[in-house]
Amino acid sequence: MLRALLFDVDGTLADTERDGHRPAFNAAFREFGLDWEWDVELYGKLLAVTGGKERMRYYVDRFRPDYAKPADFDDLVVELHRAKTRHYTRMLAEGGIPLRPGVRRLLAEARAAGLILAVATTTTPDNVTALLRHSLAEDGPDWFAVIAAGDIVPAKKPAPDIYTWTLDRLGLVAEECLAFEDSSNGIRSSQGAGLKTVVTVNDYTRDDDFTGAVAVLSDLGEPDAPYRRLDRDETGVVDLERLRAWRRG
Ligand code: XBP
Ligand code: MG
Numbered sequence: 698m699l700r701a702l703l704f705d706v707d708g709t710l711a712d713t714e715r716d717g718h719r720p721a722f723n724a725a726f727r728e729f730g731l732d733w734e735w736d737v738e739l740y741g742k743l744l745a746v747t748g749g750k751e752r753m754r755y756y757v758d759r760f761r762p763d764y765a766k767p768a769d770f771d772d773l774v775v776e777l778h779r780a781k782t783r784h785y786t787r788m789l790a791e792g793g794i795p796l797r798p799g800v801r802r803l804l805a806e807a808r809a810a811g812l813i814l815a816v817a818t819t820t821t822p823d824n825v826t827a828l829l830r831h832s833l834a835e836d837g838p839d840w841f842a843v844i845a846a847g848d849i850v851p852a853k854k855p856a857p858d859i860y861t862w863t864l865d866r867l868g869l870v871a872e873e874c875l876a877f878e879d880s881s882n883g884i885r886s887s888q889g890a891g892l893k894t895v896v897t898v899n900d901y902t903r904d905d906d907f908t909g910a911v912a913v914l915s916d917l918g919e920p921d922a923p924y925r926r927l928d929r930d931e932t933g934v935v936d937l938e939r940l941r942a943w944r945r946g
Pocket of ligand 2 (some may be wrong): 706707708878880
């Protein structure tokens with residue numbers, strides 16, 4: 698029986714990366730007087746690494762051989778990340794970033810049907826709360842039985858740990874759940890935890906490897922704007938009936 702839906706956040710619930718996280722990183726860099734500037738294309742490359750602190754370290758190691766790391770570089774990364782989170786949550790509060798097509802509709806249907814909702818993401822907990830509160834509903838965070846986020850597991854996606862942690866917390870096994878992801882790092886993580894996974898792509902992840910996905914979609918679809926399936930010729934709307942049919946396979 699399908700008991701729970703587990704959602705990634707960035708790129709899945711909302712298109713937060715290009716116009717949310719990226720400018721928030723840039724604002725933090727400016728605040729600290731750094732000449733780092735992540736444009737849209739570079740950010741696509743940096744998304745290979747999940748986690749904001751991990752991404753900044755990767756940027757310096759891979760793209761800034763000219764940068765002389767100070768002795769307290771690890772502390773600087775933590776400070777930068779704190780500033781970035783402040784900028785990002787303020788952007789969301791200021792009217793931010795809308796949910797992707799079909800997300801609110803499916804969450805509401807699942808909730809009304811008594812299914813359990815959960816979040817499994819590498820982003821910082823404050824970011825998730827801000828998005829759910831400002832883009833879903835004032836009580837949006839309360840819609841979710843578990844919000845697993847950020848550093849609660851040391852190994853971020855593509856490691857399966859965040860999904861395994863979520864399943865443990867819910868007291869459910871993978872067969873009772875479906876996951877929703879937007880990236881290859883994400884689906885490696887969810888499938889690594891044994892979860893069947895529905896993918897909705899975005900501009901950064903369209904060409905990712907989604908082998909094993911239940912379905913690869915443009916988005917979850919709305920009645921007046923159906924999804925387009927990328928892995929076969931099909932359009933439609935993702936609702937519970939369709940999810941149950943896909944799950945049965
Ligand atoms: C999301 C991430 C996060 C965000 C930034 O990946 O990788 O790092 O880009 O958030 P996923 P933080 O969608 O697979 O969870 O800066 O708070 O880490
Ligand atoms: Mg994602």
